[in-house]
Amino acid sequence: MDQSYKKKKIEIRNLTKKFNEKIILKNINFDLYEGESLAIIGASGSGKSVLLKNIIGLLKPEAGSIKINNVETVNLSRSKRENLLLELGITFQHGALFDSLTIWENVIFKIQRINKLSKIDGQKLALDIIKNLGLGSDILNLYPSEISGGMQKRIAIARAISSDPSILLFDEPTSGLDPVTGSVIDELIVKSVKRLCASAITITHDMASVSRIADKVILIDDQTISWTGKPNEMLKSNNAKIQQFIKALNPKLFK
Amino acid sequence: MKKRILNILESIGYTCIRFLSQIGNFFIFCISSIFWAIRPPWYFKQIHSQIIDIGYFSLPVVGLTTFFSGMVLALQTSIGFSEFNSESTVARVVLTSITKELGPVLTGLMVAGRVGAKMAAEIATMKVTEQIDALGTLGTRPMQYLIAPKLIASLICVPFLVLIGNTIGILGGYVIAIYKLDFNPDLYLYATIEHLYWIDVVQGLVKASIFGFLISMLSCYFGYNASRGAEGVGYATTSAVVTSSVMILTSTYIITALFFG
Ligand SMILES: Nc1ncnc2c1ncn2[C@@H]1O[C@H](COP(=O)(O)OP(=O)(O)OP(=O)(O)O)[C@@H](O)[C@H]1O
Ligand SMILES: [Mg+2]
Numbered sequence: 307m308d309q310s311y312k313k314k315k316i317e318i319r320n321l322t323k324k325f326n327e328k329i330i331l332k333n334i335n336f337d338l339y340e341g342e343s344l345a346i347i348g349a350s351g352s353g354k355s356v357l358l359k360n361i362i363g364l365l366k367p368e369a370g371s372i373k374i375n376n377v378e379t380v381n382l383s384r385s386k387r388e389n390l391l392l393e394l395g396i397t398f399q400h401g402a403l404f405d406s407l408t409i410w411e412n413v414i415f416k417i418q419r420i421n422k423l424s425k426i427d428g429q430k431l432a433l434d435i436i437k438n439l440g441l442g443s444d445i446l447n448l449y450p451s452e453i454s455g456g457m458q459k460r461i462a463i464a465r466a467i468s469s470d471p472s473i474l475l476f477d478e479p480t481s482g483l484d485p486v487t488g489s490v491i492d493e494l495i496v497k498s499v500k501r502l503c504a505s506a507i508t509i510t511h512d513m514a515s516v517s518r519i520a521d522k523v524i525l526i527d528d529q530t531i532s533w534t535g536k537p538n539e540m541l542k543s544n545n546a547k548i549q550q551f552i553k554a555l556n557p558k559l560f561k
Numbered sequence: 562m563k564k565r566i567l568n569i570l571e572s573i574g575y576t577c578i579r580f581l582s583q584i585g586n587f588f589i590f591c592i593s594s595i596f597w598a599i600r601p602p603w604y605f606k607q608i609h610s611q612i613i614d615i616g617y618f619s620l621p622v623v624g625l626t627t628f629f630s631g632m633v634l635a636l637q638t639s640i641g642f643s644e645f646n647s648e649s650t651v652a653r654v655v656l657t658s659i660t661k662e663l664g665p666v667l668t669g670l671m672v673a674g675r676v677g678a679k680m681a682a683e684i685a686t687m688k689v690t691e692q693i694d695a696l697g698t699l700g701t702r703p704m705q706y707l708i709a710p711k712l713i714a715s716l717i718c719v720p721f722l723v724l725i726g727n728t729i730g731i732l733g734g735y736v737i738a739i740y741k742l743d744f745n746p747d748l749y750l751y752a753t754i755e756h757l758y759w760i761d762v763v764q765g766l767v768k769a770s771i772f773g774f775l776i777s778m779l780s781c782y783f784g785y786n787a788s789r790g791a792e793g794v795g796y797a798t799t800s801a802v803v804t805s806s807v808m809i810l811t812s813t814y815i816i817t818a819l820f821f822g
Contacts, residue, residue, distance in 0.1 A: 364694050391698055402695040406683075419700040465699070 313340040314376065315473050315505040316361065321370035323356055330356050332529045334370070338473075343499050343506045345516045345537075347551060348526035354509045355399055355477055357526070361507075362396055362475065363387050374473070395471035397462045399478050399509075403450040409436075409461055410446040416469045435464045438497075440490050456483045463491065467498050474498060474506040480515050492518040513552060516540075525551070590782045591774075597702065598709035607706065611714030615676045619722055622671045627726040630663050631655055631733025639742050648744050652752035655734030660761045661821075664727040666813055669772035672719060673805035677780040680711055681801035684784025685794040693785075708781045712774070719773030720766045727765065764821050768813055775812065776805045 316338040323331040330353040338344050348354050359365040361372055363379060372379045374390055382390070403412050410432035414423065423431065433443050439460040445453050450461070463479055476495065480488040492515050499506050508519055516523055517537045525533040525547055533545045540548050638654040639647060684707060687693045696703045731753065738744040780801040787793040 359694075362698055364697070388700075388702070392700055394698060396695075396698045398691045398695060400691060402691040404692055404695070405686075405690075415701075416699040469700075 312342075314338070315340055315342075315374065316507075317371075317373040317376075318361070319371045319373075321357075321360060321372065322368045323353070323360055323365065324368050329529055331360075331367075331526075334526075334531055336524055336531065336534070338505050338507060340505055341499065341503050343496070343508070343519050343521050345520035345523045346507060346509045346526060347511065347513075347516065347523060350511075352526045353529065354526055358396075358475055358477055358507070358509065362391065362394060392469075393471055394473045394475060395466035395469065395504075396475045397459075397466045397477055397479055399481075401450070401458045401462045403458055403462055403465070405450045408447050408449055409453065412450065412461055413464045413468055415465060420469070432464075432468075435468050436461065438494060439464055440487060456487055459483060460487070460491065463494070467494075470502050472502060472504050474504050474508075476506065476508045478509050478511065480510060480512055485514075488512065488515065489518065495519050513540075586786075587778070587782050590785070591778050593704060594708050594712050594778060594781070597705040598712050600705075602705070603713075604706055604710055607710035608713050611710050612718055614679070615672065615711075615714050616718035616721060619668075619672055619675055619718070620725065622675060623668050623722050623726045624729045626667045626671055627659070627664060627730035628733040630667060631659060631730035631735075632737045634658055634663070634730075635734040635737040635742070639738075647742070648738075648748040649752040649755075651734070651738055651742070651744070652749050653756045655738075656731060656753055656756050657761060659730040659734070660727050660757075660765045661817075662765075662813065664730055665723050665765045665768040665772060666809060668719065668723045668726045668769065669776065669809040669813075670806055672715075672722065672772070673776045673780075673809060674802055676715075677776045677801045677805045678798050680777065680780035681784040681798045682794055684708075684781055685787035685797035688785060688787045689790055689793055708785070711777045711781055715773035715777035716770060717773075719776070720769040723765055723769035724762075727762070760821075764817070767820070768816055771812055771816065772809050775808050779805045779808065 314337050318334055318336050321331060321334040322329070334357065336344075346354050346357070356365060360367050361374070361379075363382070367380060370380070375393070377386070377390060379387065379390060404415065407415070410429045411418070413432040413435055414428050417423065417431070418428065429443075429446050432446060436442075436445075441457060441460060441464075445457065450458055453461070459479065459482060463476065466474065466476070474495070479495070480491050483491065495506055495508060496519055498504060506519070508515070510516060520537050523533075523535060523537055523540060524531050525545070527533075527547045533543065533548050535543065540552055543549070634655045635651050638651045684693075687696075687707070693703045693707070696706060735746075735749060735753075738749050739746050783797040783801040783804070787797040
């Protein structure tokens with residue numbers, strides 16, 4: 307598909323990230339277009355989460371450029387970055403739910419910042435959102451520590467998409483979930499991208515998810531992007547790392 | 562041999578530099594906390610719950626410690642000055658020691674142990690579980706949402722606690738004076754009121770505000786800079802309590818020597 311007419315949501319050029327002289331990422335280049343869903347795969351410790359944190363400004367790259375909506379974000383002033391972040395919906399690898407707030411307060415946290423809702427309206431809105439994720443009203447008033455790990459994962463996703471962001475960033479949204487719930491989440495990501503005409507980056511280890519959600523896949527290996535392509539091209543590729551990743555799962559998915 | 566001396570010097574130098582940079586970082590942290598505390602939006606719900614936590618729930622331990630301190634003060638001074646005019650002496654010693662020194666310091670130490678530990682642990686946990694990072698991505702400034710309410714609430718609550726602690730401490734002295742030492746209640750009360758100088762109370766309240774500032778800032782600072790999982794949370798909590806306590810005892814001397822000496 308020709309994407310030259312589409313808007314670029316994220317553009318990353320020559321990104322390098324080190325921790326104390328230890329290079330984690332170098333020469334990372336990729337684009338994320340409007341309406342596109344990108345999957346990032348790579349071995350544990352390859353720097354996927356670090357890449358995501360660079361994009362949202364929690365970590366600062368040693369070199370390179372990160373543009374979001376055509377705005378250079380490296381060295382951006384605090385207030386401009388805050389405005390930019392409002393357009394992003396993010397889930398962290400370990401959920402990072404606020405454990406002093408109830409589930410419904412967690413889900414509509416960002417909306418509450420913008421316009422205050424009453425408890426009843428807030429709970430109703432939160433319920434609408436978590437219904438799509440296969441959760442019910444029974445957990446609304448519980449605290450994050452009182453629901454299962456898989457539920458926490460889904461609440462984190464609900465919190466990220468609650469304010470209808472135009473860029474979605476998910477760090478392993480389906481890890482630790484049963485396959486059925488996993489596919490529900492995948493569907494939700496696909497639906498959200500369609501509905502909001504959003505762009506998404508999803509970090510995942512699950513090849514089945516990749517085939518379901520991604521228009522484009524990048525593999526991070528040896529500190530940089532070692533393979534880029536469409537999900538169904540992964541099968542034909544003779545890149546050794548890709549082969550390794552696919553070996554572990556049913557190749558039928560890629561027919 | 563030469564190398565070993567160099568090594569020792571190097572580690573001393575390293576420690577000094579780290580200490581200085583910690584102080585610098587703490588200073589910056591305080592400035593930005595104040596900066597965020599004085600500008601809108603104010604999270605009144607957070608401030609309110611902190612006030613309940615710091616002010617209301619500290620009342621029992623503050624009351625208990627100051628009450629017994631007042632009692633023991635009365636008892637000890639009565640032994641020392643048993644000869645003449647003891648009503649006036651005991652009342653005066655109890656009053657001045659409590660309002661100027663013991664009230665603020667004991668309250669400060671109790672709040673540091675109870676509230677400081679809690680603040681540090683809460684913020685450190687949020688830090689190591691990425692909740693603070695998440696706050697930043699959800700349209701909220703962590704400094705403003707988490708730190709500023711704690712600072713504001715401490716500045717309000719600790720002076721109040723000290724006032725209440727002072728009153729209870731003096732009451733403790735009164736109880737011993739009347740029921741154990743068989744003093745004349747009227748004379749004792751009269752002596753207490755006669756020696757009640759507003760400057761002493763102000764001195765105590767100035768100290769209380771500074772302690773409140775130190776406790777909240779140190780606790781939040783150690784919590785905010787926590788790293789490395791559960792161990793980091795424990796380290797932050799211990800550092801917060803130990804440093805606040807030491808700072809309370811050091812600063813009370815400095816304040817007295819500088820401004821009221
Ligand atoms: N704050 C940090 N300080 C120092 N090193 C770090 C820090 N964060 C991450 N690293 C290092 O960066 C590397 C990449 O970490 P990262 O969390 O991005 O891995 P990942 O690809 O997300 O792995 P996983 O799939 O297991 O989540 C690791 O070697 C890790 O040790
Ligand atoms: Mg990761």
